[in-house]
Amino acid sequence: MVPYLVVKKLNKDFESSGESFEVFKDLNFEINSNTSTALIGESGSGKTTLIHLIAGLESPDSGTIKIGDFDIWKYSEQKRANFRLNNISIIFQQYNLIPSLNVLSNINFHSQLIKNYDQNFRDELINLLGLSKLLKKYPEEISGGQQQRVAIARAILTKPKLLLADEPTGNLDEENSTKVTNAFEILQSRYNSTIVIATHSKKLAQNLNLKLIIKNKKINKI
Amino acid sequence: MRLFDILIMCNFKHWFRKPLQLFFLFLGISLATTLWSSIQLINTQAKKSYESATLLISSNQNKIIKSVNNELIAFGSFAKLRRNKWPVTPILEGGLPNNDQIKIIGVDPFTLSKNSNFYKSFFEKKDRYQEFLINNRLAFASPETINKILKLNLNLELVKTDSLVKNLVLVDISIAENLLNKSGRITRFELTDRIPKDRKILTEIGLEIIKTKSSDDLKQLTRSFHLNLTAFGFLGFIVGLFIVYSTLNLSFEQRKSAFTTLRLMGISIKTLFLSTLLEIILLSSISGLVGVFFGHILASFLLPDVASTIGNIYGANIKDQLVFSVTEIIIALLMPIFGAILISTSFLIQIYKSEPLSNYLPFLKIYFNYYKNFTSIPIIFILVILSVIILLSPKELFLSFMLIAILILSSSLLLPLFLRLILSLINNSIKFKNPLITWFFRDTFKQIRRISLSLNALMLSIAVTIGVDNMVKSFEETFSIWLDKRLITEMYVRTNSETVAKKISMETEKEENIIDIYPIIETESYFDNSKISVVGFKPKKIYIDNWPIVHKSVDMWKKIQKFNGIIINEQFHYKFGTNIGDEIQTTDLLNNNNKLKSVVVGIYPDYGNSIPQIMISLERFKDYYSNSFPNNFAVDVKKGSFNNVSEYIQNKYDILETDIINQKTIKEFSKNVFEKTFTVTRSLSDAMIIIATLTLLTSLVSLSEIRVINLSPLWALGITRGSLLKIEFAQFLLLILITLFFAIPVGLLICFLLTNYLNISAFGWKLPFQYYPAMWGKTLFVSLICCIISIALPTFLMFKNSTSLMVKRYKNEC
Structure with a gap:
């Protein structure tokens, strides 16, 4: 199998109140295409930071992150943004819905932007994630769990090559978590996407192909 | 440290953490206050000056007595008037011979009206009147004027006062005589009581009653001007407060969670409310003070223009230097404090209504x-x-x-x-196909x-x-356009002498460079119990061709020339609601209540005039006001001959150059x-x-x-x-x-x-x-x-x- 995501010698420090904290030291790992990976670790271990580094939202101090042939931190912000727009979908902990658009427009937005909008798949996702009654509502009018499902639908609808999800079931009950897991399975099986999920949920992690644990600034396979 | 102090500190820490917000808050309040306080300072200064102007006026504030020839009056006339029981007080005024900037006003302390505003505001303080009676070398002037006259060694005992405008010195009339080298002379009389019915004595000694502008008149005349300034200042203040509104509201939004936490910790609503209120008051006072300071600078910058405008339009003299008092600073500060509290009201109400476990909206x-x-x-x-x-x-x-x-x-x-x-x-x-556009x-x-x-x-x-x-x-x-039409001739001549006026009317037409001459005569009359001005003129071709008219009846000029047609100015039209075709009757109180019946045949624009006016033909004017004579002449001169005609008139009729006005100068x-x-x-x-x-x-x-x-x-x-x-x-x-x-x-x-x-x-x-x-x-x-x-x-x-x-x-x- 060809590795799709390759992280080499990744170093990242944070500065807070004048003090420096090392998050990652010489981090190395590979993830194959068309697989699902769970990023596991304690709170504050750096799961979200790693997602941001892979997505090109936050810059590393050193090291390389390659997604396919694209060395994401080698290029300009413009090219990085363009790559992200067309290849990566991110599910954020805080959902990141666009406040001025209603639920339906939020779901459609990203896929319409990159012109791979698929109405049938959209309807399928809406039904699967139980969003059909919320379509005309605005983000501030729905609950946190509902917002999270909208964000998941938006990310999956783009059929991304790489899906990065940060605690996607953190605010969901068991029934809705199962629906989300099913949606991820559809994405991987039908559209050959590579999925990386940062999660605390053992149940979600169990169903994924690979489990990586972040501990003491390093990453290891379980 | 007390709880309240801790809270205040906690509130202020927000501003230290957000210096940009603090800067904008200061900027908004200071700007708003600068505009508002500068306008208020200008208005207050003008008001003070109008009140100072009453110095020239006694109890009967609208009328003074002057020589018909506009010359100085002999002191003997004072005795004659007093013997005829005329309630007058003499005034001698003029520029210092060796420093024309300084104006001396000599008053007679014995005959000054004790009921006049001037007396009340000027002499009732600190027993000044007694001092003035005893010591006739006392001279009152503003501090800046005193600095100027100190250098002149006038041998006066100078007393500082803020009641007088710049460059004005008030002295006893006997001292004024010496200072001005006008011994035994009076500039005018001011009336200290009602005018006697019998006015023969005035004519006998060559005097006449003239209406002058009182402080109330000035206030009334300039009311719209100051209202306009106030409206602008207020609008500027409101616009400035918009800056404060967005900044204050953002700061409150950012501190909502802190307020909720404080409530959960057990801080009472009252304490929280008062500490926030105090924070707003402190911030607005400090920035308001800065605004007042800049307002003073702005007012000093604008005041000369305002003073000149008011002086030119309304004839009111206002000091072009500001006097600032602590009371005014406090009053000026109240506006930004009040404004800041007003725009924080919704948030303050939210604090007051909040429950510990409820989050604000x-x-x-x-x-x-x-x-x-x-x-x-x-x-x-x-x-x-x-x-x-x-x-x-x-x-x-x-x-x-x-x-x-x-x-x-x-x-x-x-x-x-x-x-x-x-x-x-x-x-x-x-x-839109593109979701980004949507x-x-x-x-x-x-x-x-x-x-x-x-x-x-x-x-x-x-x-x-x-x-x-x-x-x-x-x-x-x-x-x-109006000015071009209104100034019908190139030259205007004025005189106060009836003899000269008659000569000009009859003789000047013979001068080869004069095409025609148009006498103009003006007097005061009454309509609907209000004072109006009546102008007599010759409705000749030059008027017919040029005079600006906004509404007119058919054959308007013919009706003025041959019948009892008159034209009224817009001020008359709007004040009394008089229209074309209306018959009006004016009353002349000075001439045995003579009544003049006329028909309105036209309405003319009369910009710059504040008095309702009517214009009638000179013939009718003379019939009605028999004792008046034209004192103004519009002189139509041949092109390029203005200087020759001016010289001719000056030499022949002993008229001053300043009484011959070029149309261009007026324009x-x-x-x-x-x-x-x-x-x-x-x-x-x-x-x-x-x-x-x-x-x-x-x-x-x-x-x-x-x-x-x-x-x-x-x-x-x-x-x-x-x-x-x-x-x-x-x-x-x-x-x-x-x-x-x-x-x-x-x-x-x-x-x-x-x-x-x-x-x-x-x-x-x-x-x-x-x-x-x-x-x-x-x-x-x-x-x-x-x-x-x-x-x-x-x-x-x-x-x-x-x-x-x-x-x-x-x-x-x-």
């Missing part, structure tokens, strides 16, 4: 409920009804200002609705709430500028007065645009942090910061362009109200309403450039630092 909730909010519609409806009622009422100055206030208020309420309507139409009628319009719709106050400030300042500029331009053109003077009249108004309207763009700048900078967070989902999706920058810029530009478009009709409505209502109620004349699209275009273009700068700067800064902010937004999730 979140910012986003307000932000998103906004598009469903139509509460302003009934208010606009009520305002429209109110304005209709006012439009149907008589034209009063206060009501005219009310109309403008209603227009400003309703257009402010209407602007967000208008913006929402336009964007809703775009959103609902056009289906988002662009929907998000722009939401932006309205965010910057609606700034847009309102912008709209108001542009509308006021367009309105005022359009009115001024209309007036300027009308005034220029230049009038146009200069015109320019100065509107200097302050124009400066204030320009200042408003600058403040409005500053409001826009400050609100965008203040809210940029929230905006970055709003835009971060798009950035996270992969839309570049560059694209977001362009989108953000385009959104503001779109809203600004709609606002500018909206400002044009509002500005024209303001202009309409100014020309058709305010001018009539304030000055008594109506101005033609003209359109100057090029001028509006210039205002809009300048405003647009200012706006582009004010949106470019925060947008650029926002995106320059946005990566760290956007990352920070996600970092919290680490």
